[in-house]
Amino acid sequence: MENNETKNPELNRSISKLRQPTTFARSASSTAISAAVAVAKAAGEQVDIPSEPKRPLSSSTNNNHGTSTVLGVKREAEQRAINKRAKVVHEPEKKTVGAPSRPLVTTTRAPPATRTGATVSTRSTATAPKPPVGRVNRPTTTTVSTTRSSVAAQRSTNMTSTAQRRAGTPATTSSARTTTTSSRTVTSSRTTSTSSRASSRGSSVQPQSAPETASAPPSGSTPSSTTIGGASGGDLDTVFELPKKKKRPAWDTKGRLEDMEELTSIMRQHLQTSNSNQSEMKNMLASSESKIAELETFRKSLESKVQVKETENQDILRKMQNVEHDLQLTARRHEDEIRSLKSQHSMEVEQLKMTQARLKEETERIEAKLKATNLQLEQQQMDNVQLRATISTQSSNCLALESDNRALKMKIERTENTLAQREATIEDLEKQLAASQATVQDLEQKIRNEETIRRRLHNTIQELKGNIRVFCRVRPILSPSDTTSPTSKAETTSAVIRYPDQEGREIEFSQASETITGTQVSKTYPFTFDKVFQPASTQEDVFEEISQLVQSALDGYNVCIFAYGQTGSGKTFTMEGPPNAGDKDIGMIPRSVMQVYENAKRLEDKGWKYTMEGQYVEIYNETINDLLGNPGDTGKKYEIRHGPSGKTTITDITTTVLTTPAKVEALLKKAAQNRAFASTNMNERSSRSHCVFTLRLSGTNSITDESSEGILNLIDLAGSERLSQSGATGDRLRETQAINKSLSCLGDVIQAISNKDSHVPYRNSKLTYLLQHSLGGNSKTLMFVNISPLLSNFNETLCSLRFATKVNACTIGTATKRAVKSSAASNGTLGSSISSS
Ligand SMILES: Nc1ncnc2c1ncn2[C@@H]1O[C@H](COP(=O)(O)OP(=O)(O)OP(=O)(O)O)[C@@H](O)[C@H]1O
Structure with missing residues (x-):
């Protein structure tokens, strides 16, 4: 209370x-x-x-x-x-x-x-x-x-x-x-x-x-x-x-x-x-x-x-209860606070313990460090003693070095004198160098002139060789696993073939026959061409012979290289190479392009700069197809146009600028794919169509102010087997007729050019019309006649060889450069005399 x-x-x-x-x-x-x-x-x-x-x-x-x-x-x-x-x-x-x-x-x-x-x-x-x-x-x-x-x-x-x-x-x-x-x-x-x-x-008596x-x-x-x-x-x-x-x-x-x-x-x-x-x-x-x-x-x-008062008392009691309640709450709050403070305190104590342990560890570490440092110090003190000893040694060495230094200085003076003498010599040499450089420039100019002369001489040699040449190539007998051709698979019996001369220009076929009297006689069929390649000849051997012609295209001539022969005789092998060929087996087309690149690069030093464009077409049943276009573009119609300057073009055809060899490779791949696509749909069309790869080469020389425009045509002709031999009917008969017609037209054109006829029937076939400017007076033509060594193909082989002999007998005149503005030519030197001849 x-x-x-x-x-x-x-x-x-x-x-x-x-x-x-x-x-x-x-x-x-x-x-x-x-x-x-x-x-x-x-x-x-x-x-x-x-x-x-x-x-x-x-x-x-x-x-x-x-x-x-x-x-x-x-x-x-x-x-x-x-x-x-x-x-x-x-x-x-x-x-x-x-x-x-x-x-x-x-x-x-x-x-x-x-x-x-x-x-x-x-x-x-x-x-x-x-x-x-x-x-x-x-x-x-x-x-x-x-x-x-x-x-x-x-x-x-x-x-x-x-x-x-x-x-x-x-x-x-x-x-x-x-x-x-x-x-x-x-x-x-x-x-x-x-x-x-x-x-x-006042009594003291108590009550x-x-x-x-x-x-x-x-x-x-x-x-x-x-x-x-x-x-x-x-x-x-x-x-x-x-x-x-x-x-x-x-x-x-x-x-x-x-x-x-x-x-x-x-x-x-x-x-x-x-x-x-x-x-x-x-x-x-x-x-x-x-x-x-x-x-x-x-x-x-x-x-x-x-x-x-009771009421008041109750109020007071209530208030007291409230106060008590408040007090209880406050007490609880205080208890909570005390609890939290206790937990916080315990945490702090824990942290302090951890800190203490850490500090203890640190102290131990520092003590260990201190011990190590003391050891190091002792070591360094020992080193110091040693260093002092070394310093005393070094100071004595230093004296010796100083004397050496003096000797070196004297040496340097001597060397400087020598250097001055050598500088004088260098000046003399630089003068000599300048004179030599002038000489080099003169020589380079001479080389350029020599290059021009070389071109003319090269052309002269080609002309002397003949503007139309024929190479014969005999393919080897294939093992059945090497070929998919049914013809080549059927037989492996070889005909009797001989190569009589050492120079490799003659080929001789022999056939045994029985006379009426019953005696066995052997009949021989000899042929002579500009070159005969035996079955063992490699692609490289063949290209070596044609590389001169490729160079002519780079020099500004129209060059046309055919592959003629019956189906399976090795035309595609020669022109393109086998599928997935390695460097050794690649054909004439990729090799020609590679050579053109290499030579164009080499000629850059001599002021020549070339641009190359390629196109690849197929002539099937007298219809032109673009082998670089999309395989689905079958409805397109391509027409051959001849310009006034002698430039032949095909409308809507795909032309690819070939800046690198890789691009050429991609171009050939695409053409092969398109041909494969056509083959699946049109029954081995590769042997039933002519494929024409055209490389246009435009070159300018900023030094000599020369320019050239050459065309290289590489043509894989369709199989040349005769109708009677093939036994074809229906579509195959029409194909064969078309092939025979175009091939005979080719022969006619060559014959007309050789006879110097007033009219050359170029328009008789799409092939001859396309090659109008690559056949004839301004062109250099080479024909491969590919033949099979098999006895079974003997008759067709004879036909091919006879056709090639006819072509080889033709003289189609002197080739001329197109659009050449050569200073040497204008000077009326050797070039002009060759041109005029
Ligand atoms: N010189 C060669 N060396 C090795 N194999 C060759 C040679 N020539 C051709 N062949 C092979 O002979 C077969 C027929 O060759 P290729 O296809 O080139 O003949 P083709 O005349 O082009 O035939 P088609 O007219 O049907 O195209 C191919 O398997 C080819 O690899």
Whole structure:
């Protein structure tokens, strides 16, 4: 509670308010006590009123309770009246025995064993400690009930007295008892009063000794004690505390009568006193009842206040509960905080432990480092000693070096002199170099001139060789696994072939036959060409012979190289090479392009710059197909056009600028793919069509201001087998007829050129029309006649060789350069004479 008082000011105020009725109750109980005392006084007793009960009166006066003030005033008035009556009653009592209201006073002064508890309650209320705030109303209630009990006790006393008066003798006994008790109490009261007076006079007699005096009379005979009557007199003595008298003998009737009379007179007196007391008590009862009413009213008001206070108390309790709840929350929050702080603390402790361990490790590491450093230091100190020794050695060496240095300096001076001499020599040499460079330039110019002369001489040689030449190539006999051609697979029996001359220009076929007479004769068919390549000849051997012609194309001539022969004789092998050929087996077309590239590169040093364009067409059944176009473009129509400057073109044909050998390779691959595509759809068309690869070479020389335009045609002709031999019908018959026609047209054209006919039938076939400017006077023509070595192909071989011999016999005039603007030519030197010839 004290805690609450200190902590909660509102609660303190409530407590102080609740304490006020307690004070009032105290005053009310004091009033009751005063009333009881007054009754006692009225009964003639000298009562010492304790100072405590008076205080509430004054305090109640001090308080603002009007009721208390009124009660106090009333009580004082009553007390004065009672005191007045008590004086009246008291006078005779001084002579006789006690007052009627003695029990009240007795109970007031009595120890806890007193029969009447009202006054005890009053005293306990007066002396009780302050009640707790929560139970403020309880003492008030007690006070009221106590007051009631007091009043009830008074009533019961009065009623007893009244009953005694009304009753006869039996009542007298009880009345007498009461009176006796009262008398005894009065005696003690008197003693007390005496003691009080003595005390007031400064006596040291204590009030507590009074009851002892009253209750413990001397065991012997007290002079003032009187014994009344006989056996019954003993009871009366006990009741009224009469002075003990010696028991009269039975025969002393007179004495006994006297005692009885004395007793009767005493009883009468007591009865009178009782009657007067009764009337007084009635008055007191009336006043007490009015007081009770007042007190009841007051109680009600107190109850209402108590209710209000209870409500306030509940509010306060609620507030306290809220406060307690808040406190619990705060406590919980604090507990949580404490927990978190504890965990944080433990974490920090852990971290500190880890840090400590780390620091320990670091310290150990540093110590180890320090040890190592110390060791190093010792080592370095040792090294230092050694270095000092070395330095002393080096200083002695240094002296030696200085002397060497001096010697070197002298040497350098000598070298510098030599250098100056050499610089002079270098200057001379540079002059010589400049002179040499001038000579080189002159020589280079001469070389260029020589190149021009070489070209003309080369051309002269070609012309001397003939502008149309025929090479014969015999393919080897193939093993069945080497070929897919049914013709070559069928047989492996070779015809009798001989190569009689050493120069490799003749070939001789022999055939055994029987005469009519039955004799065996051998018939020989000799042929002579510009070159005969035996089966063992390589692609390289063949190209070596034609490389001169390729060079002619680079020099600005139209060159045409055919491959003629029956199917499977090796035309494609010669011109293109076998599929997936290696460097060794690649054909004339790739080799020619490679050579053109190489020579063009070489000629760049001499001022020549070339551009190359390639096209690849197929003539099948007198129809032109683009082998570099898309395989699906079958509906396209290509037409051959001849320009005024002698340039032949095909409309819509694909032309590829060949800047690198890789591009040429890609071009040939694409053409082979297109041919393969056509073959699958058109039944081995590769052997039924003419393939013409055209390479246009345009060159300019910035130094000599020359330019050239050459064309290299490399043609893989269709198989030349005769109709009768092939036995073809239907589409194959038409194909063969077309092939034969174009091939015979080729022969006709060559024949007409050779005969110098006015009309050359170029237009008779697409092939001859396309090659119009590559056959004839301005061109260099080479024909490979490819033949099979097989005996079964003997007749076709003979046909091919006879056709080639006819071609070889032709003279198609002198080839001329196209669009050549050579300074050497304009000077009318060797070139012009060759041209004119
Ligand atoms: N000189 C050679 N050395 C080795 N094999 C050759 C030679 N000539 C041709 N052959 C082979 O002979 C077979 C027929 O050759 P190729 O296809 O070139 O004949 P072709 O005359 O072009 O036939 P087609 O007219 O049907 O095209 C091929 O398998 C080829 O590899």
